[in-house]
Each structure stands twice: as structure tokens, then as C-alpha cells.
Amino acid sequence: MEIFEALIQKDNAGRLTFFEIPFHARERFCKPKGTIYVSGTINGVKYRSKLLSRGGGKFLMVIDKGLQKSIGFDGQAMTARVVMALEDIEPAGNKQEEPASVSSGMDVLTAIKTRQSIRKFTSRPVGDELVTAMLCCGLYAPTAQNKRPYHFIVIRNRQLLAELASRNSHAAMLAEAAGAIVVCGDKNIEGIKEFLYADCAATTQNILLGIHGLGLGGVWCGVASSSDWRKLLIDLLELPSKLEPASVIAFGWPDEEKELCHRWEPGKIHYDKW
Numbered sequence: 417m418e419i420f421e422a423l424i425q426k427d428n429a430g431r432l433t434f435f436e437i438p439f440h441a442r443e444r445f446c447k448p449k450g451t452i453y454v455s456g457t458i459n460g461v462k463y464r465s466k467l468l469s470r471g472g473g474k475f476l477m478v479i480d481k482g483l484q485k486s487i488g489f490d491g492q493a494m495t496a497r498v499v500m501a502l503e504d505i506e507p508a509g510n511k512q513e514e515p516a517s518v519s520s521g522m523d524v525l526t527a528i529k530t531r532q533s534i535r536k537f538t539s540r541p542v543g544d545e546l547v548t549a550m551l552c553c554g555l556y557a558p559t560a561q562n563k564r565p566y567h568f569i570v571i572r573n574r575q576l577l578a579e580l581a582s583r584n585s586h587a588a589m590l591a592e593a594a595g596a597i598v599v600c601g602d603k604n605i606e607g608i609k610e611f612l613y614a615d616c617a618a619t620t621q622n623i624l625l626g627i628h629g630l631g632l633g634g635v636w637c638g639v640a641s642s643s644d645w646r647k648l649l650i651d652l653l654e655l656p657s658k659l660e661p662a663s664v665i666a667f668g669w670p671d672e673e674k675e676l677c678h679r680w681e682p683g684k685i686h687y688d689k690w
């Protein structure tokens with residue numbers, strides 16, 4: 417267990433609240449690879465979180481809105497006493513629970529800003545209850561006229577994953593993924609092609625955010641309408657003609673760290689007119 421003083425602050429753009437880990441987390445926690453999950457207290461308030469890489473072996477911990485409130489962070493930099501230990505049990509959610517009670521503890525803004533595509537996975541299996549929780553996130557996405565014109569095909573079969581991986585270099589990570597979710601749009605339910613894809617895209621992003629919130633990693637693999645891969649998906653998954661495969665989401669326990677990136681681009685934002 418580590419005990420240290422941390423400076424809790426906002427990043428330059430004022431979007432993320434975090435503190436830096438003042439030691440080499442991989443060495444200190446004997447975790448040479450994979451995601452580092454930690455738990456402990458900040459000024460006596462309990463937390464569980466994962467550390468995010470800043471590159472160069474440095475890590476930080478993002479503090480979500482709920483925790484900020486509990487520790488009395490008001491937006492001004494403050495020092496806090498942090499007790500931190502490696503969390504060697506599975507993060508919240510990997511229990512035999514109803515999907516409704518699976519929770520992540522990560523607030524939505526933090527989840528959106530810290531989600532990144534994960535393409536390397538450990539061999540650790542992902543329980544069915546977590547997959548159910550991901551699917552549940554997908555089912556809560558907005559859709560045109562609330563038609564919810566999708567079906568999800570969960571792939572766990574290793575041979576199937578390997579076959580899909582081998583036939584699309586952009587989806588090679590499927591060979592190592594714990595599984596995949598194929599999001600299919602039902603053309604009979606939503607006849608407007610643009611809406612069908614928009615609905616499937618919204619549900620795909622919801623699932624990706626859910627995956628991230630659960631402490632897992634995932635990546636969106638696109639399915640081009642003219643591609644052989646689309647045909648392969650239709651064949652292998654025996655999709656009826658009404659179903660259009662729109663995306664394939666690879667998921668698993670992350671085996672890579674990525675630096676947080678900043679994407680605030682004021683030049684892309686316009687008010688009232690161009």
C-alpha cells in the first residue's frame with residue numbers, strides 16, 4: 417500500500433480532474449503489463465479506479481465528478497492524502513449479478529473523455545454478465561422514432577473470431593479478443609438507410625462506452641458495404657437478408673496502455689452560422 421500527498425488539479429483545457437502518481441506504478445505494484453486497477457482512499461473517501469498512462473512510464477488517476485464532490489474538490493488545485501493499493505480483485509461488474517446492478521463508478525463525462533480504442537487484449541476471459549451489461553448499454557441508445565432496429569450477435573467461438581480476424585487486416589485484433597459483438601441493422605424495421613446506420617452507430621458507441629466503463633477495452637471495426645468482409649459476416653453468421661452487419665465490436669481485458677489525447681478543437685465549432 418502506498419500513501420502519498422497528491423496535487424489534484426484540472427488539465428490545461430479544464431476538462432479532466434486528475435492527480436499524477438508520484439512513483440513508477442508498474443514497478444511499485446509489480447504489474448509489468450495490463451491495466452492497473454487501484455483502490456484506497458483520498459482524504460479518507462474510498463475510491464476504486466484504474467490508472468491511465470501519460471506515456472514515459474508515468475500514470476495518472478482521473479477523478480470523476482462524484483469523487484470530486486465527496487473529497488470537496490471545488491475546481492481549484494488542492495493537495496490530498498492518497499492511500500493507494502493494487503486492486504487484485506476484478507473491478508465492479510464482474511460478478512454474477514443482474515445487468516441492472518452492474519455498475520462502473522465512472523461518470524459519463526470521464527468515460528467519454530477517457531475511452532480509447534483498445535486493440536490488444538489479455539487472455540483473461542470476460543464473463544457473460546459483463547457481456548450482458550455491454551448489450552444493455554447498446555439497447556439504451558437513441559434511435560430514429562425509437563424503432564430500435566438492431567440485433568446483436570455475440571461471438572465467443574474462437575474459430576469464428578480467428579476466421580474473421582484473418583480475412584480483414586483492420587480486424588486482426590479479433591483473434592485475441594475475448595469476444596465480439598456484431599451490430600446488425602434490420603432493414604425491415606428501418607427503411608431509411610442513413611437512419612439505419614445512424615441507429616447502429618449510436619448503439620455501437622453506447623456499447624463501447626459501456627465496455628470502457630466496466631474497465632474492459634474495445635474497438636469498433638467498420639463494415640464497408642462493398643467489402644468481402646461484409647459478405648463473409650453474412651455467410652458465417654447466417655444473417656437473413658433483412659439484416660445488415662453495421663459494425664463489429666471486439667472486446668476483452670486491455671493489454672495496452674494509451675496516452676490520453678486531447679481533442680478539444682474550437683475551430684470546429686460554429687455558433688448560429690459558419
Ligand SMILES: Cc1cc2nc3c(=O)[nH]c(=O)nc-3n(C[C@H](O)[C@H](O)[C@H](O)COP(=O)(O)O)c2cc1C
Pocket residue numbers: 531532533534535586587635636637638639
Ligand atoms: C466507422 C468506424 C470504423 C472503424 N473501423 C475500424 C477498423 O476497422 N479497425 C480498427 O482497428 N479501428 C476502427 N475504428 C476505430 C478508429 O480507428 C478509432 O476510433 C479512431 O482511430 C480514434 O481512436 P480512439 O477510438 O482511440 O479515440 C473505426 C471507427 C469507426 C467510427
